[in-house]
Amino acid sequence: MPIDFKNLDFSLLAQDSDVSSFxxxxxxxLEDFIKSNAKRYQEDRIAITYLVHYENHLIGFFSLAMGCITAAxxxxxxxxxxxxxxxxxxxxLARKATHEDYRRMGIGSHMLKYVFATVFRLCPFVGCRFIKVNAIKNDxxxxxxxxxxxxxxxxxxxxxxxxxxxxxxxDVPDRSF
Ligand SMILES: CC(C)(COP(=O)(O)OP(=O)(O)OC[C@H]1O[C@@H](n2cnc3c(N)ncnc32)[C@H](O)[C@@H]1OP(=O)(O)O)[C@@H](O)C(=O)NCCC(=O)NCCS
Known part of the structure; x- marks a missing residue:
């Protein structure tokens, strides 16, 4: 089933978001984080989580937070x-996952574009030179x-x-979400 990317719906996690299907x-x-911890992290300003829905199915999420890297x-x-x-x-980019039934359909790369769009919106207001991810070690x-x-x-x-x-x-992304 090809995804119509125009119909991807990005939203912020809310206290009443239903994430049980992920x-x-x-x-x-990662599944446990979105189900058990993401709302608390958000309330405590540790990480903000974005949900991606397609045709009312929760198919992906990612979480963002301030971070830094060593100059060395x-x-x-x-x-x-x-x-x-x-x-x-x-x-x-603290956490990120595509629902296991929706992998290799371009959802992950669309989420990444959204992350880039978000950071470039932030850059005129807060110094931020890099995006960092602690990627799971698999090819x-x-x-x-x-x-x-x-x-x-x-x-x-x-x-x-x-x-x-x-x-x-x-390149600064031309697409705005
Ligand atoms: C990594 C992850 C988010 C990618 O999401 P996705 O929706 O499948 O990504 P996309 O469909 O946009 O993939 C884009 C490209 O990335 C590469 N890629 C993605 N998953 C891959 C895999 N398992 N093996 C090899 N290449 C892969 C491919 O080049 C793919 O393009 P292609 O399908 O045309 O070959 C997803 O596999 C996932 O949730 N994995 C488990 C959790 C995880 O690793 N999260 C990242 C935490 S740091």
Whole structure:
């Protein structure tokens, strides 16, 4: 079933949002987050969650928060970032998942476009040079962020890879959501 992207509906999580249908069984912590913790995180201003509906089905979500990256981790990445700072501001893409029945249909890349549109709306008001994600360490996810977001791998831990994209190296999106 091809998705008509014009009919994707992005909205902010609300206290009365019904998220019970969301499935991400192979990374259950993401399913558990949206069902058990996202509303509390939002209320406490730890992370703001965006829901993506298609034909009234919840097919994806992502969460955003303030973040930062160490200057050392990007020093070889872009010669234009040379300030006497130990850290640089980065929007943290804290969590993101597509419902398991809707993968490889372009939903994830559309969510990423929305994240870019959001950060570029924020940039005139708050310093923010990078987007950062602690990506789950699997080839599909890493490939997704590299190909569709221009993210680069910075550091690696047991289960995740810290990836960043420099906002001065990407085009400002023309599509507004
Ligand atoms: C990563 C994730 C969000 C991608 O969502 P999606 O809706 O499937 O993404 P898209 O359909 O827009 O995929 C775009 C492209 O990314 C790449 N990609 C996505 N998933 C992939 C996979 N499992 N293996 C290889 N490449 C993959 C492909 O190039 C794909 O294009 P194609 O289908 O034309 O080949 C989704 O797989 C997911 O929720 N995974 C589990 C949770 C997770 O890893 N979340 C990220 C947390 S950091």
């Amino acid at each position: 499935r991400c069984s192979e990374y259950f912590d 981790s990007v020093k070889d990445m872009n010669r234009n970032v040379h300030y006497d700072e130990k850290k640089y501001p980065a929007l943290l 599909g996810t890493l490939n997704f962020y590299k190909t569709y977001g221009g993210f680069r791998e910075i550091t690696e831990s047991a289960d995740t890879v810290e990836m960043v994209v420099d906002l001065n190296e990407v």
